[in-house]
Amino acid sequence: MPWIRLLIAVALAATATNLSFAQSDPFDPFGLPRDQEFSKAIEAGTRSAKGEPGPKFWTNTAAYDIEVEIIPDEALVRGKAKLTYTNRSPRALRRLQVHLRQNLHLPGAQRTRTVETTGGFEIDAVTRDGEAMRRGRRGYRVRGTVMTVQLPERLASGESTSFEISWHFTVPRAGRAPRMGHENKKVFYLGYWYPQFAVYDDVSGWVAEQYLGNGEFYMGYADYRLAVTVPAGWIVRATGELENAAEVLSERSQERLRTAMESRDIVKVIARDEIGDGLATKADANGKSTWIFRAEQVRDVAISTSNQYAWDATHAVVKDRDGEGKDGKCRIEAVYEPGTGAWNRAAEFARHTIEWMSREVYPYPWPHMTACEGIIGGGMEYPMMTLCGSGGRARGLQGLIAHELVHMWFPMIVGQNEKWDAWMDEGTTSFYEGLIEAEFWKSEDMTAAESRADVTKRTIRGMARRLARNPGAPCVGHADFTPRGAFVAAAYGKPSAVLHQLRNLLGDEIFFGALRNYVAKWAYKHPRRQDFFAAFETAAGRDLGWYFRAWHHEVWTFDQAVALRREGDEVIATVKNLQSAVMPTTLVLTLESGETETLEIPVDYWLQGNREWSQKVNTKTAKARIDPERLWLDSDRDNDEASL
Ligand SMILES: [Zn+2]
Numbered sequence: 001m002p003w004i005r006l007l008i009a010v011a012l013a014a015t016a017t018n019l020s021f022a023q024s025d026p027f028d029p030f031g032l033p034r035d036q037e038f039s040k041a042i043e044a045g046t047r048s049a050k051g052e053p054g055p056k057f058w059t060n061t062a063a064y065d066i067e068v069e070i071i072p073d074e075a076l077v078r079g080k081a082k083l084t085y086t087n088r089s090p091r092a093l094r095r096l097q098v099h100l101r102q103n104l105h106l107p108g109a110q111r112t113r114t115v116e117t118t119g120g121f122e123i124d125a126v127t128r129d130g131e132a133m134r135r136g137r138r139g140y141r142v143r144g145t146v147m148t149v150q151l152p153e154r155l156a157s158g159e160s161t162s163f164e165i166s167w168h169f170t171v172p173r174a175g176r177a178p179r180m181g182h183e184n185k186k187v188f189y190l191g192y193w194y195p196q197f198a199v200y201d202d203v204s205g206w207v208a209e210q211y212l213g214n215g216e217f218y219m220g221y222a223d224y225r226l227a228v229t230v231p232a233g234w235i236v237r238a239t240g241e242l243e244n245a246a247e248v249l250s251e252r253s254q255e256r257l258r259t260a261m262e263s264r265d266i267v268k269v270i271a272r273d274e275i276g277d278g279l280a281t282k283a284d285a286n287g288k289s290t291w292i293f294r295a296e297q298v299r300d301v302a303i304s305t306s307n308q309y310a311w312d313a314t315h316a317v318v319k320d321r322d323g324e325g326k327d328g329k330c331r332i333e334a335v336y337e338p339g340t341g342a343w344n345r346a347a348e349f350a351r352h353t354i355e356w357m358s359r360e361v362y363p364y365p366w367p368h369m370t371a372c373e374g375i376i377g378g379g380m381e382y383p384m385m386t387l388c389g390s391g392g393r394a395r396g397l398q399g400l401i402a403h404e405l406v407h408m409w410f411p412m413i414v415g416q417n418e419k420w421d422a423w424m425d426e427g428t429t430s431f432y433e434g435l436i437e438a439e440f441w442k443s444e445d446m447t448a449a450e451s452r453a454d455v456t457k458r459t460i461r462g463m464a465r466r467l468a469r470n471p472g473a474p475c476v477g478h479a480d481f482t483p484r485g486a487f488v489a490a491a492y493g494k495p496s497a498v499l500h501q502l503r504n505l506l507g508d509e510i511f512f513g514a515l516r517n518y519v520a521k522w523a524y525k526h527p528r529r530q531d532f533f534a535a536f537e538t539a540a541g542r543d544l545g546w547y548f549r550a551w552h553h554e555v556w557t558f559d560q561a562v563a564l565r566r567e568g569d570e571v572i573a574t575v576k577n578l579q580s581a582v583m584p585t586t587l588v589l590t591l592e593s594g595e596t597e598t599l600e601i602p603v604d605y606w607l608q609g610n611r612e613w614s615q616k617v618n619t620k621t622a623k624a625r626i627d628p629e630r631l632w633l634d635s636d637r638d639n640d641e642a643s644l
Contacts, residue, residue: 030546030582030607033553037203038530046202051534052521058088059525062197062222069229070305072185075173077193080166085155085197092154093200096161097208098147101192102169104211105177110144112480113213116176121195124166128152133163145211147195165195178213179380179387180302187306187337189375189387196300197222199417201526209419214487215479216418216425217411219299221524226293230305232283233276237335238303239384240295241367248289253280260313261329266347269311272338276307295383297365297524299415302382304372309335312347316354321363330354330364336373342394346371349398352440353405357432360512361409362519369408371401381407398440403433414522421529422487423475423552427495428515434459434496456500460633463497468635471555476529497633498551504631505547505583506540514539546582546607551633556580561639562587562626564617571621571644574614575601578639582606583632585613590623597621 041047045056066081087093104111106120126133126140126149133139133149140149155161171188174181180191198208199220207218228236236248245254253269260267270280283289295301312334321328332354334346350371358364366384379388379400386404388397409432410425411418418425438450450458466472466489473486475495482490503511518527518535533548550556558581563574575585585601601613617624623643627634634640 028545030549032530032533032545032549035530038528041203044202047528047531049534050538051518051531051536052538053525057525058090058202060088060197060200060220061086062220064194064222064224064226064301066194066224066301067227067229068190068194068303070171070188070190070234070303072182072188072231072234075171075182075185075188076168077171077190078166078168079194080164081194082162082164083195083197084160084162086160087155087157087200089200089202090157091205092156093151094154095151096149097198097200097206098149099145099192099196099198099208099211100142100147101145101196101211103142103145104192104213105169105172110210111213112215113178115178115213116172118170118172121167121169124168126163126165128163146198146208167195169193174375175377179376181375183374186308187374188304189372190303190305191300191380191382191387193303194301199415199526203528207417209480212480214484216422217300218417218419218526219415221297221299221415224293224295224298224301226295226301226303227290228293228303228305229288229290231307232287232289233278233281234289234305234307235270235281235309235311235335236291236303236305237333237370237372237385238291238293239298239301239382240293243292243294244290248282248291250279250282257313257331261315261331264314266312266314266344269313269333270309272310275310275338280311295366298383299412300382302385302387304335304370304385304387306335308337309373310338311335312344314347314351316351316358316364316369318354318358318364321358321365328363330366331368333368333370334373335370340373341390341392342397343373343390345394346373346397346401349401349440350405352398353402353436354408356436356439357406357409361432361516362413362523364408365413365523366408369405371404379404381405381412383408383412395437395441399433399437402436402440403429406432406436409519413524414519415524415526417526417528419479421476422479422491423495424527424529424532426491427475427499430492430496431499456503457630459497459500460504460630463493464633464635464637466493467557467633471557474555475552495552501551501631501633502536502547504629506536510539511536546603550581554580557635558583558633559636559639560585560626560634561636562624562642564621564624564642564644566644569619570616571619572614573599573617573621573624573642574612575626576612577606577610579635581633585626586628586631588625588628589617589621590625591618591620592622593620 045054048054063084068079100121102121105118107117171182174183180189182188199218200206256267256269314332315329316332318328318330332347332351336343354364370385372387377389381404388400406429410428416424434455438455442449473482473490475490514536537544557579559578561576584603587599589597625641
């Protein structure tokens with residue numbers, strides 16, 4: 001940015017700060033920062049201060065009709081789509097913003113990771129009503145990974161508009177692209193492969209940020225029809241329900257998939273020794289097959305295809321899916337190259353998480369959940385689909401699959417912005433992953449059994465030590481601009497531990513109830529961090545700004561210390577709050593007789609700015625201890641005990 005523009009930007013930023021300052025309450029070091037845009041949304045009634053959507057909340061929507069051919073020998077994808085956008089906002093739109101994320105791979109593209117350079121997303125044609133649209137201000141423009149389509153006339157509230165686009169791109173090799181690619185032209189996973197509308201939301205309007213590689217996504221909900229053409233013998237799994245099974249699957253495969261919906265066993269749709277026998281699929285006269293999928297209310301679609309995969313299937317029982325007391329079923333699938341780690345157990349791992357999350361959080365709404373092996377090192381989530389590396393031993397793979405499948409709730413059902421608040425999906429996902437993992441292995445191996453309370457204790461202990469060494473970066477930082485080394489703790493481990501700590505603060509009923517309510521209220525919508533925070537405040541019936549300020553917005557640490565001293569015949573106990581964060585204090589005194597007395601110092605005492613608390617206590621006191629149950633992220637445990 002040239003210096004003169006920089007000066008203007010600084011001046012504008014200063015004005016904005018002053019404005020928000022003028023509107024704030026008297027300075028409160030423990031309050032949440034004000035956000036003008038968000039306050040305006042509350043005034044407009046699209047949001048509320050209760051952590052629920054406001055009465056005037058809206059989302060825009062879209063429909064995609066996509067035909068795509070995957071040509072494995074050339075690692076080439078050719079696509080053609082009709083994109084329809086519906087404006088349900090109260091404002092008329094002049095233009096549409098569309099992501100072309102394959103442009104991450106263009107030579108010279110802005111990015112935060114090293115990737116294979118390809119030709120990027122190559123546009124063959126853009127048409128509206130059969131007429132070609134031109135590149136330029138009046139047609140469409142492409143800047144990096146974002147395309148802007150100028151509308152011939154404003155799109156009024158309640159109206160829809162369509163255009164058609166055809167394209168092709170070279171699929172990057174596995175390991176040379178974030179979250180997608182191909183392995184030796186034998187296994188393909190397509191993510192971020194089609195033109196996708198950016199989100200236009202009630203708070204910020206268009207949110208069409210560049211795809212730089214690290215930061216993930218913000219996506220709107222849409223309906224899709226997807227026709228995927230592949231060579232004979234290749235199986236295709238994708239987001240959505242397969243509509244033409246009779247045309248692409250053999251009788252044998254169809255029968256096995258039906259059995260999977262009735263049986264708790266893992267059914268081999270393609271067993272290890274059946275790979276390549278040609279008996280699983282059907283092809284047309286041209287030696288190809290076209291698989292048609294339909295998906296509703298999803299924020300993205302992904303495709304997995306291979307002629308090397310074994311294919312397992314079973315089903316999960318989805319508690320209360322069709323209303324209270326009316327359970328539903330969801331097909332569970334795993335596709336993998338046989339012999340890879342513990343993948344022959346992947347369907348079992350996937351079923352456990354889908355059933356657990358449906359029971360504990362919100363019913364899984366979609367017809368299937370498919371775990372695909374290969375391509376990447378870790379795991380990545382897509383609606384109804386996950387792509388995971390080999391995952392090593394059973395325990396590692398179970399944890400990885402649990403993590404990716406919790407993402408079906410955050411951010412797939414609850415459409416958070418993963419770039420601005422990666423912690424909202426990664427932290428919450430890591431939190432549930434820990435509970436699910438412990439529960440899965442409890443049933444398997446009682447010697448390693450951990451209760452929920454054990455998981456909370458272990459997570460808090462580990463993170464307290466870590467924060468003592470290095471407080472890291474704030475959770476709320478932008479995913480693309482938080483240093484890589486600090487990002488993982490700020491987005492995953494810390495917000496997960498901070499949720500465990502919040503569970504300790506609020507108790508299970510309020511805490512888990514707040515999370516369930518948050519998911520139910522924000523399903524298929526776009527909550528902001530303020531909505532997440534307010535959901536807990538509403539459930540708890542009190543202001544928790546001080547908590548979220550300390551643990552999400554700042555890198556404050558927490559350390560309270562206790563001391564005992566004798567003054568004449570009296571015993572004085574002192575508790576000091578040594579760092580910026582505050583938490584309520586429980587002080588347990590052990591008397592000479594061995595009996596105990598407990599004193600509570602409410603958090604309000606510390607919130608008033610007090611740094612020290614002192615009181616005469618029982619003259620028979622021998623020992624004192626604070627935080628006896630290890631509920632808080634206290635960075636120094638050595639000063640939690642004192643004796644006389
Ligand atoms: Zn994740």
